[in-house]
Amino acid sequence: MSNRMWGGRFASGPAEIMEEINASIGFDKRLAPQDIRGSLAHVAMLGQAGILPAQDVAAIEAGLKSVRDEIEAGTFVFKRELEDIHMSVESRLTEIVGPAAGRLHTARSRNDQVATDMKLWVRDTLDSLDQQAADLQRALAETALKHAGTVMPGFTHLQSAQPVTFGHHCLAYVEMLARDRGRFRDARARLNECPLGAAALAGTSFPIDRHATAAALGFDRPTANSLDSVADRDFALESLAAASICAVHLSRFAEELVVWTSAQFNFVKLSDGYTTGSSIMPQKRNPDAAELVRAKSGRIIGALTGLLIVMKGLPLAYSKDMQEDKEGTFDALQALSLCLAALTGMVKDLEPNAAVLAQAAGSGYATATDLADWLVRELGLPFRQAHHVTGRLVGAASARGVGLEELSLPEMQEAEPRITDAVYAVLGVANSVASRTSYGGTAPDNVRAQAQGWIARLG
């Protein structure tokens, strides 16, 4: 049988493989709520504009609501021969209300319909990702407040660099998430123009009111160019780009958790709820959730890359290639949502091993910069010379296998005779972090104030 929706000039139906490659119902059925919402807005506008008689509008509206009920109840039968969600809904509508259903598609096309549906789905998803990112920020800020004074080694090149606080480290991710949320909101704001009424590509000769449908669907305004309206997938690309950057942030944190939970680091403990055991090695506690957060960045970035490649050679306006926007977008944004939820759970349960962190913070001559700074501040040495003197002292301490603070004053004075007892005050890890009071620095008072500020702002 040729297709009921567009089969007028077709004598026979599609080949089996044609149907398989062509159908999107398997994955676009999740757009049913958006599709029905769009159709309700469209048919109401057709009625108000006098394009459809009121009784047809009423019948179509009632029919669309029954279709929605069937889909929500799980009784709706999706059929591959109906290709996609748009034709599935319309076909069922025809069964319910009869020939009047055929008037719903007046002054629109699946091209503007699918663009509208996708925008509605992506918009809702961006809103919920923003909320989830805020939840993670809150969990991190609360941990930061609790551990504003918990010292740990700060790293560059994954070599101990200078002591920082655990709270400061957590707040670094709060900042990243703030930028992520800004990107979600930017994408949402740019997305929020309604393509409905652009029809297939050229607009329509019917006296439609695109401002009315845009407003009914919560868009700021209709899109301005009908070709662009149906050919544009920037909103999906931008959302995937924002999602990719966020996923990279989550992946970096997840990587730290994987490293920090290893026996060699032993910096933090994840809860039983977010670790697994090994079926063969009883001692193991594997950070699987963190590993999967790290890994899922792959499919999120993959979805962005995939869609960029789909779009890059497409002439205006719509091409069926664009149907390939869906699976990757759905999958990637859903994966990000799962990652945000899992990481929030991990952070809430996370226990830093304060003693191990403090011990590690003091090792590796992490306060050498404090010594150099002291030489500059107290003795007026140029920084380069202070660096050199400190280097000699680190060499002396490491030759003896001791910390800088364990060198005696005469040993210190061999490198620089003017060094006094006062130097010992800056060599401890606690002194080091407390002195980092510059704006954005790791001093516990700074961290406490920033964590409190975030908690207040996040509500």
Ligand code: ARG
């Ligand atoms: N399933 C299609 C998609 O996802 C809907 C639009 C079809 N338009 C068309 N001209 N064949 O893109």
